[in-house]
Amino acid sequence: xxxxxxxxxxxxxxxxxxxxxxxxxxxxxxxxxxxxxxxxxxxxxxxxxxxxxxxxxxxxxxxxxxxxxxxxxxxxxxxxxxxxxxxxxxxxxxxxxxxxxxxxxxxxxxxxxxx
Amino acid sequence: xxxxxxxxxxxxxxxxxxxxxxxxxxxxxxxxxxxxxxxxxxxxxxxxxxxxxxxxxxxxxxxxxxxxxxxxxxxxxxxxxxxxxxxxxxxxxxxxxxxxxxxxxxxxxxxx
Numbered sequence: 412x413x414x415x416x417x418x419x420x421x422x423x424x425x426x427x428x429x430x431x432x433x434x435x436x437x438x439x440x441x442x443x444x445x446x447x448x449x450x451x452x453x454x455x456x457x458x459x460x461x462x463x464x465x466x467x468x469x470x471x472x473x474x475x476x477x478x479x480x481x482x483x484x485x486x487x488x489x490x491x492x493x494x495x496x497x498x499x500x501x502x503x504x505x506x507x508x509x510x511x512x513x514x515x516x517x518x519x520x521x522x523x524x525x526x
Numbered sequence: 527x528x529x530x531x532x533x534x535x536x537x538x539x540x541x542x543x544x545x546x547x548x549x550x551x552x553x554x555x556x557x558x559x560x561x562x563x564x565x566x567x568x569x570x571x572x573x574x575x576x577x578x579x580x581x582x583x584x585x586x587x588x589x590x591x592x593x594x595x596x597x598x599x600x601x602x603x604x605x606x607x608x609x610x611x612x613x614x615x616x617x618x619x620x621x622x623x624x625x626x627x628x629x630x631x632x633x634x635x636x637x638x
Contacts, residue, residue: 415569446628451630453530453628453631454615454628455628456626467625504569514560514572515572515626517562517569518569520567520568
């Protein structure tokens with residue numbers, strides 16, 4: 412059973428370009444979470460999605476950031492017109508359910524560098 | 527102010543020695559507390575999970591404790607190995623929607 416997969420692992424963009432980060436949850440998991448980790452900082456919640464629905468996007472910036480989890484295919488975190496402050500590691504996690512004891516399994520992350 | 531505080535921020539220990547990492551939290555209502563291990567360049571991996579009624583949980587050489595009254599947890603690493611070098615993250619879940627509050631991590635470096 413493959414774990415959570417993210418690609419690309421590393422992404423370099425110039426200011427003003429778009430970044431697309433992809434996440435394939437573990438098989439059978441329908442709950443996906445995106446987190447951002449800045450250097451020397453803890454992970455910060457961005458958005459929680461189920462298939463075709465955004466459940467909680469309270470941690471995601473209102474501008475330039477969007478996320479989706481279509482019926483088919485991976486979840487996508489999209490950052491438009493990237494700025495240097497967007498440079499960070501972006502982690503995706505998935506879980507079987509949303510009970511407090513349902514473990515979130517993390518992917519290896521995508522390291523975004525904005526030049 | 528972060529809802530989950532960890533100490534020490536970093537420590538260096540000799541291979542074979544023990545160490546204890548601390549976590550204080552203010553998250554409420556409390557659902558459960560997990561310790562994750564994050565190797566450099568990798569995603570976090572769950573080590574232990576404890577609910578309100580549990581005060582200790584072991585996973586191999588890792589033993590976690592929880593005092594829900596004082597809102598403190600610790601992670602004890604016994605007979606450290608070089609592969610224990612990583613960041614150990616305390617994560618607290620509030621309520622029933624699986625929202626997680628993360629500490630910044632304890633950076634552990636084990637040297638031979």
